[in-house]
Amino acid sequence: MGSPRRIAVVGGGWAGLAAAVEATSRGHAVTLIEMAPQLGGRARSLAAEAGHARLDNGQHILIGAYVATLALMRRVGVDPDTVLLRMPLTLVDASGQGLRLGRGPVLLAFTRAVWAMGHWRWRERLALSNAALGWLLKGFRCDDRWTVALLTQSLPERVRREFIDPLCVAALNTPARDASAAVFLRVLRDALFAGPGSSDLLVPRRPLAELLPEPAAAWLKANGADLRLGRRAQSLSHRPDGRAGWSLDDEPFDQVVLACSASEAARLTATIAPDWSQRAAAFGYEPIITAYIQADGARLAAPMVALPEGPMAPAQFAFDHGALGAQPGRFAYVISGAATWVERGLDTTAAAALAQARASLRDVAPEQVRLIKLVAEKRATFLCLPGLQRPPTHIAPALTAAGDHIDGPYPATLEGAVRSGLAAVVG
CATH class of the missing domain: 3.50.50.60 (FAD/NAD(P)-binding domain)
Incomplete structure (x- = not known):
């Protein structure tokens, strides 16, 4: 000093x-x-x-x-243990199907989690397991010019749609077609293979x-x-x-x-x-939009669930704040890589997010699901492009x-x- x-x-x-x-x-x-x-x-x-x-x-x-x-x-x-909910990496849909990483040696736990995804064909599970092993053997490195889409182009469409694409947009806030594969692999390396607990999700309470x-x-x-x-x-x-x-x-x-x-x-x-x-x-920058929803009595299958994205379904993830130990009945629907929705207008986005929430929160009547607030962070993150x-x-x-x-x-x-x-x- x-x-x-x-x-x-x-x-x-x-x-x-x-x-x-x-x-x-x-x-x-x-x-x-x-x-x-x-x-x-x-x-x-x-x-x-x-x-x-x-x-x-x-x-x-x-x-x-x-x-x-x-x-x-x-x-x-x-105290992080007080303000954050720690849970193993979980990437499941609204029905609870998906990847749930268990405890133990990470490579073994990841392989077990992939093969436990019974709703996937065995060829799809084998393809993801082989890809992860290949990335590990190459030290999680690739050509700096590659996009995530190029890196994963040989994987089955379902693997890309249900695993690669949501993971990429969550980690980099950049769609797989544009995102840097080199940065994506570094994130995977440090999250999955940096030691016990490194891949755990820590969600704010x-x-x-x-x-x-x-x-x-x-x-x-x-x-x-x-x-x-x-x-x-x-x-x-x-x-x-x-x-x-x-x-x-x-x-x-x-x-x-x-x-x-x-x-x-x-x-x-x-x-x-x-x-x-x-x-x-x-x-360049990419926005993130969060739609806060109130639906008293509703629950999701997990504290965080992945959602199928579509022309009128903007959010890729939903968070159940009640399951996080925060306010029961409150949910956050997150739209990452949201540039196209900003262009369509926040009123259109709000209506689409509300409709998506009503479709995914099926244990309450649609009229009980209401939008509290739509928050748009228009420069949320820089565009994580190859060679940046x-x-x-x-x-x-x-x-x-x-x-x-x-x-x-x-x-x-x-x-x-x-x-x-x-x-x-x-x-």
């Missing part, structure tokens, strides 16, 4: 919170600047509305392999704000950090006194961490580091970047954001 320094963290999402906690832990004087009125970025809780429990800006899940995220939660006083943003804010304040919400960083330049460091809105800092969105970081660095700025500005060149952590001396868009092994995930935030604090 070097001498204490003044460090500014621009952005209060999960990457910015990770950077701020890490810098504060190292004894630095931290100022965190966030343009929104609340912390959390694209994994935040919305303001509570009259008559309803607090909702999130979208349904998020973690997995057991998110070791950095879980460690950060513990560091600020959150509590609002996202209680998982990290609010506890981290309390921890930072208790440890002397300066949190400035509702303020947008306007300018970044070299210090006029010629000393090392940066001037952020005419305030001097020894180091600046840009943990804001890629577009904001590109704006702030346009004249300082034009090449880095251009790369950060070049991302993401900007690096280092921008210039004492100037670094953090966020799920920064170069790393993962797609746009909470774990990628947290790891980048930790890595952005230098010294």
Whole structure:
């Protein structure tokens, strides 16, 4: 650890919170600047509305392999076992049919789970087992130019439709026809083969704000950090006194961490580091839409179920909040890779999601199923395309970047954001 320094963290999402906690832990004087009125970025809780429990800006899940995220939660006083429901990887449909990963050695457990899918033909089960073994033997690597569709084109159509496609859009928020196969395989490697519990699903029991943003804010304040919400960083330049460091809105800092969105970081660095700025500005984005449904007395076959997607069935997954230990009768229908539905309009999307919920929640009358709120995060994640060149952590001396868009092994995930935030604090 070097001498204490003044460090500014621009952005209060999960990457910015990770950077701020890490810098504060190292004894630095931290100022965190966030343009929104609340912390959390694209994994935040919305303001509570009259008559309803607090909702999130979208349904998020973690997995057991998110070791950095879980460690950060513990560091600020959150017990992951209390706020998250841990369950083995389960990818089942509304009737309860599908893959259920058991305990034990992962390769053996995965093989058993595949062969236990009795509703598949034996050729379909054999094809997926052989494909997984082939990816393992190749070290989960492939040509960087390949898409997931190209990687899996030899698999039976049912395997792609019921396993590959929903898993790809859940992990990368990019349809298989466009998604990077190399990143998809890295996710599979770390989720399925990184050790016991790595593939477990960790589904929030509590609002996202209680998982990290609010506890981290309390921890930072208790440890002397300066949190400035509702303020947008306007300018970044070299210090006029010629000393090392940066001037952020005419305030001097020894180091600046840009943990804001890629577009904001590109704006702030346009004249300082034009090449880095251009790369950060070049991302394409994919939206995610979440339809919150209330249906008192209804249940799903599992806390999370996969849904058949279709022209008027937009959601790929549904979550039963009652089964998660949250509010009974509340459900989240998640539409990943939602660009086409944004184009069709949110009213059309809301009507389609409600119809889909009424069709899948068959143990209550249709009129008992109602839409509470439709939440559209239009820049939820970057498009995870083959060969995508993401900007690096280092921008210039004492100037670094953090966020799920920064170069790393993962797609746009909470774990990628947290790891980048930790890595952005230098010294």
